Amino acid sequence: xxxxxxxxxxxPLILGSQIAIGLTMVGLVALITYLxxxxxxxxxxxxxxxxxxxxxxxxLAGVLMFFRGGVDGLLMKAQTSRPELxxxxxxxxxxxxxxxxxxxxxxxxxxxxxxxxxxxVPLQIGARDVAFPKLNALSFWLFFVGAMLFNIxxxxxxxxxxGWTSYFPLAGKEFTPGxxxxxxxxxxxxxxxxTLATGINFxxxxxxxxxxGMSWMKMPIFTWTSFVTSILIVAAFPIFTVALAxxxxxxxxxxxxxxxxxxxxxxxxxxLFWLWGHPEVYIVVLPAFGMFSEVxxxxxxxxxxxxxxxxxxxxxxxxxxxxxxxxxxxxxGNSAAVNSIxxxxxxxxxxxxxxxxxxWLFTMRKGRIEFSNAMLWSLAFIPCFTIxxxxxxxxxxxxxxxxxxxxxxxxxxxxxxxxxxVVFAVFAGLYYWWPKMFGFKLNEKIGKxxxxxxxxxxxxxxxxxxxxxxxxxxRRMYTYSExxxxxxxxxxxxxxxxxxxxxxxxxxxxxxxxxxYASRDVGSDPWNGRTLEWATASPAPHYNFxxxxxxxxxxxxxxxxxEGKTGIKxxxxxxxxxxxxxxxxxxxxxxxxIVGFFLVFEWFTLAVISSILIVIGLVAxxxxxxxxxxxxxxxxxxxxxxxxxxxx
Amino acid sequence: MKALKRGMLLxxxxxxxLFLAGCDRLIVFDPxxxxxxxxxxxxxxxxxxxxxxxxxxxxxxxxxxxxYRARKDDGDFEPKEEKGNHTLEIIWFAIPIVIVIAxxxxxxxxxxxxxxxxxxxxxxEPLVIHVTSADWKWIFSYPDQDxxxxxYVNIPADHPxxxxxxxxxxMQSFWVPELAGQKYTMANMQTKLYMVADNPGSYYGRNTNxxxxxxxxxxFEVQALERDDFNEWVQxxxxxxxxxTEDEYAELLKPTIIGRKxxxxxxxxxxxxxxxxxxxxxxxxxxxxxHGGEEPAADEQTENTEQEQVETEENASESSSHEGHSHH
Numbered sequence: 001x002x003x004x005x006x007x008x009x010x011x012p013l014i015l016g017s018q019i020a021i022g023l024t025m026v027g028l029v030a031l032i033t034y035l036x037x038x039x040x041x042x043x044x045x046x047x048x049x050x051x052x053x054x055x056x057x058x059x060l061a062g063v064l065m066f067f068r069g070g071v072d073g074l075l076m077k078a079q080t081s082r083p084e085l086x087x088x089x090x091x092x093x094x095x096x097x098x099x100x101x102x103x104x105x106x107x108x109x110x111x112x113x114x115x116x117x118x119x120x121v122p123l124q125i126g127a128r129d130v131a132f133p134k135l136n137a138l139s140f141w142l143f144f145v146g147a148m149l150f151n152i153x154x155x156x157x158x159x160x161x162x163g164w165t166s167y168f169p170l171a172g173k174e175f176t177p178g179x180x181x182x183x184x185x186x187x188x189x190x191x192x193x194x195t196l197a198t199g200i201n202f203x204x205x206x207x208x209x210x211x212x213g214m215s216w217m218k219m220p221i222f223t224w225t226s227f228v229t230s231i232l233i234v235a236a237f238p239i240f241t242v243a244l245a246x247x248x249x250x251x252x253x254x255x256x257x258x259x260x261x262x263x264x265x266x267x268x269x270x271x272l273f274w275l276w277g278h279p280e281v282y283i284v285v286l287p288a289f290g291m292f293s294e295v296x297x298x299x300x301x302x303x304x305x306x307x308x309x310x311x312x313x314x315x316x317x318x319x320x321x322x323x324x325x326x327x328x329x330x331x332x333g334n335s336a337a338v339n340s341i342x343x344x345x346x347x348x349x350x351x352x353x354x355x356x357x358x359x360w361l362f363t364m365r366k367g368r369i370e371f372s373n374a375m376l377w378s379l380a381f382i383p384c385f386t387i388x389x390x391x392x393x394x395x396x397x398x399x400x401x402x403x404x405x406x407x408x409x410x411x412x413x414x415x416x417x418x419x420x421x422v423v424f425a426v427f428a429g430l431y432y433w434w435p436k437m438f439g440f441k442l443n444e445k446i447g448k449x450x451x452x453x454x455x456x457x458x459x460x461x462x463x464x465x466x467x468x469x470x471x472x473x474x475r476r477m478y479t480y481s482e483x484x485x486x487x488x489x490x491x492x493x494x495x496x497x498x499x500x501x502x503x504x505x506x507x508x509x510x511x512x513x514x515x516x517y518a519s520r521d522v523g524s525d526p527w528n529g530r531t532l533e534w535a536t537a538s539p540a541p542h543y544n545f546x547x548x549x550x551x552x553x554x555x556x557x558x559x560x561x562x563e564g565k566t567g568i569k570x571x572x573x574x575x576x577x578x579x580x581x582x583x584x585x586x587x588x589x590x591x592x593x594i595v596g597f598f599l600v601f602e603w604f605t606l607a608v609i610s611s612i613l614i615v616i617g618l619v620a621x622x623x624x625x626x627x628x629x630x631x632x633x634x635x636x637x638x639x640x641x642x643x644x645x646x647x648x
Numbered sequence: 649m650k651a652l653k654r655g656m657l658l659x660x661x662x663x664x665x666l667f668l669a670g671c672d673r674l675i676v677f678d679p680x681x682x683x684x685x686x687x688x689x690x691x692x693x694x695x696x697x698x699x700x701x702x703x704x705x706x707x708x709x710x711x712x713x714x715x716y717r718a719r720k721d722d723g724d725f726e727p728k729e730e731k732g733n734h735t736l737e738i739i740w741f742a743i744p745i746v747i748v749i750a751x752x753x754x755x756x757x758x759x760x761x762x763x764x765x766x767x768x769x770x771x772x773e774p775l776v777i778h779v780t781s782a783d784w785k786w787i788f789s790y791p792d793q794d795x796x797x798x799x800y801v802n803i804p805a806d807h808p809x810x811x812x813x814x815x816x817x818x819m820q821s822f823w824v825p826e827l828a829g830q831k832y833t834m835a836n837m838q839t840k841l842y843m844v845a846d847n848p849g850s851y852y853g854r855n856t857n858x859x860x861x862x863x864x865x866x867x868f869e870v871q872a873l874e875r876d877d878f879n880e881w882v883q884x885x886x887x888x889x890x891x892x893t894e895d896e897y898a899e900l901l902k903p904t905i906i907g908r909k910x911x912x913x914x915x916x917x918x919x920x921x922x923x924x925x926x927x928x929x930x931x932x933x934x935x936x937x938x939h940g941g942e943e944p945a946a947d948e949q950t951e952n953t954e955q956e957q958v959e960t961e962e963n964a965s966e967s968s969s970h971e972g973h974s975h976h
Contacts, residue, residue: 090861091937158937163858169835170818170859175783177932260817260835261927267834300716306732309741331821331831333839336763340756347751351744357705358740359732361712367727370718379713386705390698397751399758400691402829403676403684406821406856472675472825474856477864485673 008158011092013075018155047581049133050542051118054140056437058115059430061144063508065107068151070504072100074497077461081494083482093478094161095154095180101164102184106191107147109284109418112426114143114198117226117287119437120429121202123533123540124220126211126549131204133579134621139194139201141589146191149596153183157601160184163476165273166247168258168266173251182600185248190592192241199233202226211532213551217311220531220554221297221304224311225290228318229283235322236279243272252602267332274325282321284418286314288425289356292378295428296360298527299375300367303555306359313352313359320349330398331405339398346396353389357382372527373447377428380455381420388416391466409469415462427454427507435526439539440518446510454503460496464489524643530558535566537643546636547572570647573637575630584624588617680826680851681844682766687829690758694751701747762829765808766844774808774842777801778914780921781813781820781833781855783903784862789914795885796892798900798909802881805848805872811841814922816901817930818859824870826851838922845872860935862905885910894918901929 008014032038045053075096079088088096122130130136153159157179162171171181206227210219219227246257247269256264297304304310326334326342334342360382369375391413395404404410427450434442468489473480480486525534535557536545547568553559560566591613598607641647677692679685761767765774778789779801788801803809813822815833823830828843845851854867873881892911897918900909919925 090864094858094861094863161860161937167819167857174927174930174932175818175860175935177935178937180937260930266819267837300727302727303729303731305730306737309732309737329832331829332834333831333837336756336760339759340752343755343759344748344752347748351741351748354744355737355741359737361705361708362733362736364712364716366730367716368718368722368725369713369716382709383706386702390701393751394691394694394698397690397694397755397758399687399755399762399829400694402762402831403687403691403825405830406823406858467674470674470676472852472854474823474854476858479864 006156008155013092014155021155043581046586047137047583049129049137049579049582049585051122051130051133051136052437052540052542054136055115055118055120057140058111058118058143061147062108062110062112062115062426065103065111065147065151066504069100069103069108070501072096072103074501076100077494077497079478080480080490082491083480083484083487085479088478090478091161094163094476095159097476098160098163098166098184099150099154102150102160102188103147104418105164105280105284106188107143107150109422109426110195111143111147113229113284113287113422114195116291116426116429116433117202117229120433120533121223121226122205122209123436123536123544124223124531125206125209125214126532126545126551127205127209128544128548128576129579130201131208132201134582134585135197136201137582137585138588139198141585142194142197142592143191145589145593145596146187146189146194149190149593149600150183150187153180153187153600157183165277166269167273168247168250168269169260169264171247171269172259172264172266173254174260179600179602182248182251182602185244185251186596186599189241189244189248190596192237192244195233196237196241199230199237202230203234206230211549211551213556217308218551218554218556221293221307221310222287222290222531225286225293225314228314229286232279232283232286232318232321236276236283239272240276240280243269243276246272248599252599270329270332271325274328275322278325278328279318279321281417282317285421286318288422289314291425291429291432292360292381293363294531295374295378295432296363298432298529299370299372299378300364301370301528302363302367303530303558304359305363305365306355307554309355310359313355316352317349320345320352324349327396327398327401330401343396343398347393349396350389350393357386357389372431373442373444373451374428374432374527376448376451377424377431380451381424381428384416384420384424384455384459388413388418388420392417404469406474407469408465408473408475411475412462412465412469415458415465419458419462424455427451432527433533434514435522435538436533436540438515439522440514440520441522441526442510442514443518446506446513450503450506450510452503453499453506457496457498457500457503461493461500462496464493464496525561530555532557535560537639541639543576543578543631543636546576546640567644568640568647570637573633573640573647575632576636577628577630579628580626582621582624582626584617584621588614588621591617675825675852678826680849681828681846682768683762683828683842683844684824684826686758686761686766690754693754697747697751762842763840765810765842769808769844772808774810775804776810776812777803778916778920779811779813779822779833780816780915781822781866782816782901783818783860784855784866784905785900786822786853786855786866786868787816787900787915789916790882791914791916793882793886794913795882795889796911796914798906798911800869800871800908801853802871802873802878803843803845804875804878805845807844807875809843811843812922813839813841814920816921816926819857820855820859820866821857822853823856824851824853827870830856832857835921835926836924843870845870848872848874848877860903861937862903865905886912898929902931903934 007018032041045057048054075088076093079085079093160166160180160183162176162181166181166184169175206223249255250257250259256262258264258266258269293304293310324342324346326338327346330339395401395410395413431442431447468486471486473486522538524537532549535549594610595607595614598610637647677688679688776791778791780787780789786799788797811822813831813833814837815835817835820833821830822833822841824843827845828841831839831841833839849872851870851872852867853870855863889910889912892913892915897915
């Protein structure tokens with residue numbers, strides 16, 4: 001392979017990116033060296049097993065990927081803003097919508113949600129870390145390496161170009177012979193292993209590590225949704241693992257699982273993909289529901305209305321989510337009976353979802369609603385998500401879907417579900433839990449700019465898509481002719497995307513501004529919260545709780561505050577056992593990345609040789625007898641005294 | 649800040665009439681045959697339900713958020729805790745169930761309905777047309793008439809047509825929104841789709857399932873003709889069109905964007921892609937990509953327009969506008 005095949009050449013946009021990436025990397029390395037921060041980075045972040053730091057790294061990576069996926073989106077909007085534009089050619093456009101989809105779902109939504117889960121869940125259940133801290137670090141590094149491997153594809157070798165769903169036979173070697181779709185198979189596999197491990201980790205953490213007295217029905221609702229999501233991850237991700245393994249075998253070793261030739265069955269890919277892919281939608285949406293529930297209750301100053309029915313609704317949605325995958329291909333020529341049954345199971349999801357919407361509304365009723373930024377996002381979610389929901393019911397009706405399938409109507413629908421359902425939730429969660437992570441609030445005034453620009457831009461961008469879809473525009477078209485009459489809709493939509501991007505820029509500015517200037521004096525409980533994460537200092541100390549809290553009702557902390565029982569006694573302090581940092585997770589992550597890269601290019605000798613690195617990492621890990629360390633009472637006392645005052 | 653909010657509000661208000669003005673001419677709401685009409689009826693029925701739901705939730709939402717907003721003069725009051733309310737929760741559990749039932753009955757009916765010859769046409773023998781999708785073109789074979797067309801299909805109006813659909817390679821979705829909704833075309837498989845056009849006319853059809861670089865250009869025209877005109881057209885093709893040869897067919901299956909073509913004979917006599925055998929036409933080398941380079945399909949396109957189709961009275965006028973939407 002010659003060098004100009006290895007690097008993607010000939011496109012000024014990509015050349016610009018290559019130069020920018022090169023310069024940024026050199027700049028970063030120079031900056032860290034200049035500031036003498038390498039040791040600090042290694043000790044405090046790269047080798048950390050602290051769930052809060054891992055969560056923050058997930059969030060940072062998620063925001064970065066949001067930027068990347070957002071730029072993809074803007075390029076697409078620019079290309080379709082006018083008929084027959086030549087800004088992007090067909091191939092470039094195909095690669096961009098593919099990476100946009102993969103990055104937004106798997107490398108933006110997932111890490112942002114898992115990041116917030118990481119920070120919040122152990123704190124909410126009164127634990128000192130997750131059940132398997134080192135595995136948690138490995139999860140992060142596998143995700144991160146997978147994401148980076150996927151991202152370099154557009155400058156090295158060429159990006160995947162078969163859509164985020166990567167449908168066969170198109171995604172097979174018969175129709176896409178380049179390395180692009182190898183990136184899809186390998187990078188997602190590496191990141192997927194990380195996610196699966198996260199699922200296992202959180203299932204065990206929530207089952208085994210809840211504070212004394214916190215029985216199932218006394219758990220905070222966000223912990224509940226995280227628990228159900230983790231179970232869904234454990235149930236659904238192995239299916240994707242298998243599907244990707246088949247895909248890799250087909251592409252790298254010439255097997256025929258999904259090919260046109262030699263008896264392959266491309267429809268098998270569609271089934272496997274959506275058997276994972278549909279639950280995946282709920283994997284990202286359920287924790288988001290949990291965040292909204294926490295925020296709405298806090299800023300209405302009331303407990304969550306119908307807590308138990310919320311829990312049942314979440315469990316019901318999760319269960320149904322495994323039974324609806326066929327609705328992604330009603331048009332595959334299934335029998336009328338099959339389509340009818342899957343229409344029914346799909347529409348049934350509206351029942352528990354409706355219960356949730358009404359419970360949120362009634363949580364606010366007779367409350368005292370404060371329009372903080374976290375609350376604004378939760379409020380905007382309700383009407384926007386309702387539109388996404390009702391159009392989802394329309395799509396669920398199999399016969400009607402014959403007119404919506406694969407059109408812009410569908411594209412508008414899932415953006416109306418995923419952006420309010422996930423992105424708004426992440427924003428709400430960030431504003432809400434930011435002080436717990438960093439010890440200062442994000443600025444409320446800049447936050448309002450962020451909110452209004454983003455929400456209005458979002459509606460401007462995606463509302464017109466419903467209409468062009470109903471007017472016959474299918475998704476993923478890189479161009480269209482003037483005579484279609486779609487130009488005004490799409491032009492308006494393109495303007496909206498710029499407004500939305502301005503909203504995102506306001507968020508970035510807000511983070512920068514608040515980091516530099518925001519008051520550090522926010523106290524441990526700035527929002528008058530109800531759950532345990534507010535019972536410890538902000539930012540949370542690395543041991544989380546000096547004394548493990550005891551719980552005897554839901555929203556225990558809320559009532560303890562009223563009873564004035566939130567203090568701790570000096571005599572209760574005991575040395576805290578904490579896990580030690582470890583170099584093996586990041587080492588294994590990088591090793592997987594190297595092997596993955598060679599596999600993408602089908603350089604098998606190098607792949608086999610470099611897989612020795614994985615073996616070294618695993619062996620080193622197995623012989624690691626470090627049992628952690630203890631924080632002495634003196635140190636605990638000193639840290640607690642700093643924010644609680646003198647201990648009794 | 650206030651000015652921005654007001655400006656945005658104004659912009660949104662301006663957008664609404666724009667949306668509504670566009671609505672009545674949307675292709676999905678403008679069916680031209682019984683099958684598409686039953687789909688549209690179902691869609692309109694569901695939209696009425698959805699609008700009611702949206703209005704109820706929006707009103708409730710607006711009312712609650714406005715009424716219970718924190719005020720400076722509310723003395724920082726502490727709302728009462730409430731656990732929930734069984735009666736209310738049962739109500740909003742029951743109402744969606746009723747809605748689900750109300751939606752499922754017509755949905756199921758329509759699902760069964762569109763899989764069959766439409767009502768009123770049961771007596772007539774449907775015209776069978778085989779559809780073979782390839783990269784990036786549509787091939788239509790008329791086994792009984794023994795003719796084949798590319799990127800356009802002529803059908804008799806007011807008469808049932810059954811499409812038997814397959815693909816020579818990647819998966820596509822055959823969609824004619826004004827007449828019949830859509831279904832996938834898949835290699836080694838056969839799907840079926842019924843269609844009736846009420847009146848003669850030209851209808852827009854396209855592929856909705858992404859299948860590579862030429863995807864955006866994969867549209868076609870369905871032209872419904874009066875019975876006699878249709879027969880006349882078939883006869884004319886048989887008299888004037890070139891014979892489809894195996895070599896020409898193999899050439900046709902290469903990944904290209906081409907214009908319309910018309911042939912005597914069909915490819916079904918040597919291959920039906922629904923029953924396998926497509927692999928002998930596949931050549932991955934033709935799918936290699938060259939970033940930033942010229943689109944490989946572009947030069948093919950100009951080359952082919954010269955030898956494009958047999959010009960007949962009916963479709964000569966259409967060929968100039970086949971890129972577009974017929975109804976606009």
